[in-house]
Amino acid sequence: MLLEKLRLEVYQANMALPELGLVSFTWGNVSGYDAQSQLFVIKPSGLSYEQLTPANLVVLDLSGNVVEGELKPSTDAPTHAYLYQHFSGIGGITHTHSSWAVAYAAAGLDVPVVSTTHADTFFGDVPCVPTLTAKELTENYEQNTGKAIVRTFAERGINHLTTSAALMAQHGPFTWGKDAGESVYHAKVLEVTAEITHRAMQLTHADIHLPQHLLDKHYQRKHGKTAYYGQA
Amino acid sequence: MLLEKLRLEVYQANMALPELGLVSFTWGNVSGYDAQSQLFVIKPSGLSYEQLTPANLVVLDLSGNVVEGELKPSTDAPTHAYLYQHFSGIGGITHTHSSWAVAYAAAGLDVPVVSTTHADTFFGDVPCVPTLTAKELTENYEQNTGKAIVRTFAERGINHLTTSAALMAQHGPFTWGKDAGESVYHAKVLEVTAEITHRAMQLTHADIHLPQHLLDKHYQRKHGKTAYYGQA
Amino acid sequence: MLLEKLRLEVYQANMALPELGLVSFTWGNVSGYDAQSQLFVIKPSGLSYEQLTPANLVVLDLSGNVVEGELKPSTDAPTHAYLYQHFSGIGGITHTHSSWAVAYAAAGLDVPVVSTTHADTFFGDVPCVPTLTAKELTENYEQNTGKAIVRTFAERGINHLTTSAALMAQHGPFTWGKDAGESVYHAKVLEVTAEITHRAMQLTHADIHLPQHLLDKHYQRKHGKTAYYGQA
Amino acid sequence: MLLEKLRLEVYQANMALPELGLVSFTWGNVSGYDAQSQLFVIKPSGLSYEQLTPANLVVLDLSGNVVEGELKPSTDAPTHAYLYQHFSGIGGITHTHSSWAVAYAAAGLDVPVVSTTHADTFFGDVPCVPTLTAKELTENYEQNTGKAIVRTFAERGINHLTTSAALMAQHGPFTWGKDAGESVYHAKVLEVTAEITHRAMQLTHADIHLPQHLLDKHYQRKHGKTAYYGQA
Numbered sequence: 070m071l072l073e074k075l076r077l078e079v080y081q082a083n084m085a086l087p088e089l090g091l092v093s094f095t096w097g098n099v100s101g102y103d104a105q106s107q108l109f110v111i112k113p114s115g116l117s118y119e120q121l122t123p124a125n126l127v128v129l130d131l132s133g134n135v136v137e138g139e140l141k142p143s144t145d146a147p148t149h150a151y152l153y154q155h156f157s158g159i160g161g162i163t164h165t166h167s168s169w170a171v172a173y174a175a176a177g178l179d180v181p182v183v184s185t186t187h188a189d190t191f192f193g194d195v196p197c198v199p200t201l202t203a204k205e206l207t208e209n210y211e212q213n214t215g216k217a218i219v220r221t222f223a224e225r226g227i228n229h230l231t232t233s234a235a236l237m238a239q240h241g242p243f244t245w246g247k248d249a250g251e252s253v254y255h256a257k258v259l260e261v262t263a264e265i266t267h268r269a270m271q272l273t274h275a276d277i278h279l280p281q282h283l284l285d286k287h288y289q290r291k292h293g294k295t296a297y298y299g300q301a
Numbered sequence: 302m303l304l305e306k307l308r309l310e311v312y313q314a315n316m317a318l319p320e321l322g323l324v325s326f327t328w329g330n331v332s333g334y335d336a337q338s339q340l341f342v343i344k345p346s347g348l349s350y351e352q353l354t355p356a357n358l359v360v361l362d363l364s365g366n367v368v369e370g371e372l373k374p375s376t377d378a379p380t381h382a383y384l385y386q387h388f389s390g391i392g393g394i395t396h397t398h399s400s401w402a403v404a405y406a407a408a409g410l411d412v413p414v415v416s417t418t419h420a421d422t423f424f425g426d427v428p429c430v431p432t433l434t435a436k437e438l439t440e441n442y443e444q445n446t447g448k449a450i451v452r453t454f455a456e457r458g459i460n461h462l463t464t465s466a467a468l469m470a471q472h473g474p475f476t477w478g479k480d481a482g483e484s485v486y487h488a489k490v491l492e493v494t495a496e497i498t499h500r501a502m503q504l505t506h507a508d509i510h511l512p513q514h515l516l517d518k519h520y521q522r523k524h525g526k527t528a529y530y531g532q533a
Numbered sequence: 534m535l536l537e538k539l540r541l542e543v544y545q546a547n548m549a550l551p552e553l554g555l556v557s558f559t560w561g562n563v564s565g566y567d568a569q570s571q572l573f574v575i576k577p578s579g580l581s582y583e584q585l586t587p588a589n590l591v592v593l594d595l596s597g598n599v600v601e602g603e604l605k606p607s608t609d610a611p612t613h614a615y616l617y618q619h620f621s622g623i624g625g626i627t628h629t630h631s632s633w634a635v636a637y638a639a640a641g642l643d644v645p646v647v648s649t650t651h652a653d654t655f656f657g658d659v660p661c662v663p664t665l666t667a668k669e670l671t672e673n674y675e676q677n678t679g680k681a682i683v684r685t686f687a688e689r690g691i692n693h694l695t696t697s698a699a700l701m702a703q704h705g706p707f708t709w710g711k712d713a714g715e716s717v718y719h720a721k722v723l724e725v726t727a728e729i730t731h732r733a734m735q736l737t738h739a740d741i742h743l744p745q746h747l748l749d750k751h752y753q754r755k756h757g758k759t760a761y762y763g764q765a
Numbered sequence: 766m767l768l769e770k771l772r773l774e775v776y777q778a779n780m781a782l783p784e785l786g787l788v789s790f791t792w793g794n795v796s797g798y799d800a801q802s803q804l805f806v807i808k809p810s811g812l813s814y815e816q817l818t819p820a821n822l823v824v825l826d827l828s829g830n831v832v833e834g835e836l837k838p839s840t841d842a843p844t845h846a847y848l849y850q851h852f853s854g855i856g857g858i859t860h861t862h863s864s865w866a867v868a869y870a871a872a873g874l875d876v877p878v879v880s881t882t883h884a885d886t887f888f889g890d891v892p893c894v895p896t897l898t899a900k901e902l903t904e905n906y907e908q909n910t911g912k913a914i915v916r917t918f919a920e921r922g923i924n925h926l927t928t929s930a931a932l933m934a935q936h937g938p939f940t941w942g943k944d945a946g947e948s949v950y951h952a953k954v955l956e957v958t959a960e961i962t963h964r965a966m967q968l969t970h971a972d973i974h975l976p977q978h979l980l981d982k983h984y985q986r987k988h989g990k991t992a993y994y995g996q997a
Contacts (some may be wrong), residue, residue, distance in 0.1 A: 071491055094486070096418070115531030144522065146529050166418045168493065172500035175416040175509055184871040185936045186792070186862045203514035210518060239511055240417045254790070261789055261864065267500060268868035269964060277871055279935055282899035286906060290840065298840050299811030326718070327676065330652070345765030376754065398650045403741050404732035407648040435746035442750055471743055472649045491576055500734060526549055557957055558950070560882070579995030608986065608994050630882045632957065639880040639973055667978035674982060680906035703975055704881045731964060 070109055071137050075101050075249075076123040079110045079161075080104075082249035087118050089257050091126035097165040098143040101249035102153045104160070113140035113222050114151035115247040130225055139285055144211060145251060151215025152245060156222075156229045161249035163256040173197065177238045183270075183277045187262040194233035194278075198222055200238045220245060230290070234259045262285060303369050304342055307333050308355040309455035309483075311342045311393075319395060321489050329397040330375040334385045335480035336392070339363055341385055345372035365444075367384050376443060384477060385446025388454075388461045395488040401495035402474040405429065409470045414496050415502075419494040420519035424463035426510075427491060428453055432470045450475060463520070464494045466478035466491045534603050536574055538589040539565050543574045543625075546713035550629060551582050551719050561629040562607040562643065565713035566617045568624070571595055573617055577604035588698075599674075608675060616677025618710060620693045625713035627720040634706040641702045642660075644727050647734075647741045651726040652751035656695035658742075659723060660685055665703045682707060695752070696722045716751035768806055768831050770798050771945075772819040775806045775857075778945035780786035783814050783859060785953050792802040792863040794839040796851045797945035800856070803827055805849060809836035827906075842905060847911025848941060852918075852925045857945035857950040865959035866938040868892065872936045876959050879966075879973045884983035890974075891955060892917055896934045914939060925986070930955045 070076070079101040086092045098221065100111035110126050127138030131150050135142060143149075149162045172254070180195040183190055187195075198221040205213040216234045221227075227231050233255050236246040244255035269277060279287075291298045302308070318324045318331065327350070332343035342358050358369035363382050367374060375381075380392045398497040405412050412427040414420055418461040419427075437445040452465045453459075466476040467486050476487035501509060511519075523530045534540070544566040550556045550563065559582070561764045564575035574590050591602035595614050599605045599606060607613075613626045637644050644659040646652055651659075662685040669677040685691075695721050708719035711717040733741060743751075766772070775797040782788045784920065791814070792919050796807035806822050823834035827846050831838060839845075844882035845858045869876050876891040878884055883891075894917040900911040914931045917923075930940040965973060975983075987994045 093489065114533065141532055153890075166416075166493075168497050169500065171416050171418055171497045172504065175497060175501035177507070177509060178504055183935065184867050186867055199516060200512065203512070206514050206518045211499040237417065239509070239515060244498075257789065261862075263865045265864050265871060267504065268865065269871035271967060272502060272868065272872040272874055272963065275873070276872060277935070280896065280899070282902050283896060283935060286902045290906075300809065300837055325721065346765065373764055396726075398648075400729050401732065403648050403729045404736065407729060407733035408736040409739075409741060411735055430641055432744065432747060435744070438746050438750045442754075471647065471741070471747060499736065503735060539795040540876075557953065577996065604996055631965065632961050635880050635882055636968065639961060639965035641971070641973060642968060664976065664979060670978050670982045674986075685969045703879065703973070703979060731968065732935075735967060754967070 071128050072103055073105070073112050073123070074264055075103050079112075079126055079249045080121065080123040082161065082163070083189060084118060085250070085253045088115065088254075090252070090259060091165045091167045091253075091256055095249050097143055097163070099161065099163045099253060100143075100146075100149045101161045102159070108136055109147050111142050111149060113138070114143050116140065116188075123149045132282045140150065145214075147209065147211040147292050148215040148243065152218065152243070155215070155219045156245060158230060158247070159233070159245045160247050161252035161277065162241050162243065163252040164241065164261070165260075166241045167256065167260040168220050169267060170236060170238075170259050172267065173247045173263050174238055174241050175235040178258070179237070180266055182276075182284060183266050183278050184262070185280070185283065185287040186258075186265060186290050188279055188284045189291050190255065190258040191234060191262070193227065195232060195234045195236060195262075196201050196225060196227060197238050197270040230299070233293070302356065303360050304338070304340065305333055305355070307335050308358050309344050310351065311344075311358055311481045312355040314393065314395070314485045315344050315353055316350060316480070317485045318395075318488075320350075321400045321485070323397045323488055324494060329395070330377055330482050330503065331393065331485060332375075332378075332381045332394045332395045334391070340368055340414050341381060343374050343378050343381060343476045345370070348372065349378060376465060377446075379441065379443040379446040380475070383444050384450065384459070384475070387447070387451045387495060388477060390479070391465070391477045391478050393484035393486040394475065394477045394480075396473070396475050398473045399488065399492040402468060402491050405473075405495050406468040406470055406473050412468070412491070412498055413509075414511050414516060415498050416494070416511070417515070417519040418490075419498060420511055421523050422490040423466055423494070424516065424520045425467060426460065427466045428459060428466060429468045430471050435463050439460065465525070534588065535592050536570070536572065537587070539567050540576060540590050541711045543590055543651050544585065544587040546581060546625065546627070546629055546717045547576050547585055549714070550627075550715045550720075553688070554718075555629045555631045555720055555724060557630070558564065558678050559712075561627070563608075563625065563713050563717060564607075564613045565625045566623070572600055573613060575606050575613060578607050580604065581693065598764070606626070609678075611675040612707070614677040616707070617675050618681065618738050619679070619683045620709060621707045622694060623697070625716035626707065626709045627713075627716040628705070629706045631650045631719050631720065632722040633724050633731060634700060635704075636731065637727050638700040638702055638705050644700070644730055645732050645741075646748060648726070648743070649751045650722075650729060652748045653755050654719065654722040655698055655726070656748065657691065658751045659698045659700060659726075660689060660691060661702050668695055669730050681696075695756070711748045720733050741759055766820065767818070767824050768802070768804065771799050771806050772822050775808075775822055775864055775945045776817065776819040778857065778859070778949045779817055780810050780814060781949045782798055782859070782948070782952075785949070785955060787825050787861045787863045787949075787951060787952055790864070793859070794841055794855065795945050795949060796845045796853070796983040797857045801811075804832055805845060805910050807838050807842050807845060809834070810839050812836065818863075823949070831946045835962040841910075843905065843907040844939065848939070849916065851911070851915045852941060852955075854926060854940045854943070855929070856943050857948035858939065858941045860937065860939050861946075861952050862937045863956040864950065865963060866932060866955050867936075868963065869959050870932040870937050876932070876955065878980060879962050880975070881979065881983040882954075882961060884975055884980045886951065886954040887930055887958070888980065888984045889923065891930045891932060891934040891958075892893070892921055892923055893934050900904055915976050
């Protein structure tokens, strides 16, 4: 069986979604990418978390062909494939319908960075990617979702390695990271920061974005050469 | 004992209500319908979920007569009977007082379709059925509730097979499906989408309904001939 | 030991508060009343639910004297005593700091009856009792709390047997019932209806009170001679 | 090993954070102070609660030097050190990112005292400390956080022994108490009162601060010479 270690990681990352309260039913999927073989492992479509095993995950190449697996892959697999091709350096992707993040997506709004809880993980507002056109929806919907995310990051000059999350307008969150587990971590952080931000925005109509120096400080306390948080 | 297989399904569907966080105390009921015998099986009135067994469920005909059972059926049984008679092709019905859905019912508002989480299951806004008149309330209240739901769907041209949920104004949600289990699934989806929509509506006063092409795409990804979600 | 059966009921009713999510720490108390002996049993002050036993509950007479018990009774005991003296026919009282109900108390607002979830249990708005004066607070605070509740019901013509709940403004809910267990049930219903009503009031500024005929129908479906809900 | 009894208290206090729903992942830390040795014990930086033991806690002096421990202390240790030096009589400090409190911090607002739930523990509004300047953030950020808290209490004339909590604007809550356990208790009270207050503030735009006599009564019912709540 291909990629046994990666299968285990992706299995554990998928199972973390219900544990972290990020999914109802089967409404979420996690994948992990192996840069050497250029293959990724993803949850089968519509399978319950109770039925999931490392062995029934599906292995695909970046063109979306199933390389190993009896089951159909997540319908979102072409989104994952496109992101692995165009967001260099990522090794895992998570998609959920977690409710605070979806509320921002439904409203068509970025999640602004209004607290250090957000700044510790995402180096700026989490962007809301505009709804696809009718044409983009009809053909290759899921691949076009990936294209729209990549295009929005390019147009708005957002670095996908420091802001590793996006909202598809009227749909929901996609997050990514260096591996499957980190992409799930980012999905939870996004949900928590959306919750906090929603509550803060009910208390005030002021612009409460962090000043740049506070954003810099908190992000850099946890990331890069100047990081000093944690034991590493 | 009649309808043993259906009894088990209806029992399990009722027990899923507290597991899914959809009821407090005894504030919910699920029934399942057997098209061949034209009988349905429903939860007894006011019985706690701890006391419920497949054997103490109540079997009724579509006129509301108890065919088998020691206990009184749910007071909502005439609503269920009316819906089985007039909504062709349904095999299960759920009623709860889940709080996000009841909030929309209390406000007298439809739950608008503002995200794909909604569109994946309900093909349009979930309608709020106007409060019954004093006369409708006094005589045959529960049957008149069923009539009002059916009338609203007819008047507004809503297809009950693709929008399998309604809110009774100032009361709460009714959902249905091909069997008891699916009706519970729809009750949970309605609660989740009401929660998301409520939160989105606190963030913006814009009309954030899905465009038709996005609604079509997501509903049809999971339903009908063009469906490609899941393993079936 | 006095009142062993009542002690067990009051113990179980107190233990239901954390199970139903109605209290943090020790912020709640339940008592039960024995009409024959004119004594009531109440939780000791500040004792954790883990330490509570039927035996360490405190027995008081209606003047507030401890008749049996090593521990100090709840500081709210004089409120309970006053209500037992002046609200005829009640046998149990619950006080909590549950957060949706306290939000209404903090805002100084009644919980209006906007859904059948409320009407099934409380026959009208749950009144908010005005904050005590400085004088009422300084002397016999807890007894004066009971007096203010009874006075508000009298002034507003509310029947304490059909609307068995009140909010003390800027403080929190008191509920009562035929016994300790029913008073806890009413505490949970009040919390749920406050939650629903709060959410409905974020969706609309319209007056969404139930019409009288719907309030009558639902309350009487569960109470009095015309009741037909449940197995009794 | 130094301070074995204090290590156990601080360990238990840290473990209470996830039990009380106050932290996600590693986003919180508790310390305890030994006045005799002028040393404090704190959680290691970024360590998961599953990995935490009394033995791997870190012991520091008030200058921030590690006196005992293999792991790096919490990055917030200099904030704790500063508060121990300048807030006389405290023996424990807690920092979390609990979401209702952070919402107030993000909005830059005090948590006003609008209910007795708040007044039972904090003798007035919980102040929001203004965001640090760019200069304060760049050098000795964590120590400057402590300085800003102490300065705000001095400038606003707030007694840190009766209002034992602060919000750092755009960041989150710090609470303290006579020992580690009490500081965690205060962290939970702050979260609950922020939740209640947020909900009350959605219901009304009136000034709903407690009158002074009600604040006095409730605070003094639980604290000081006139206290009569509890068994002590």
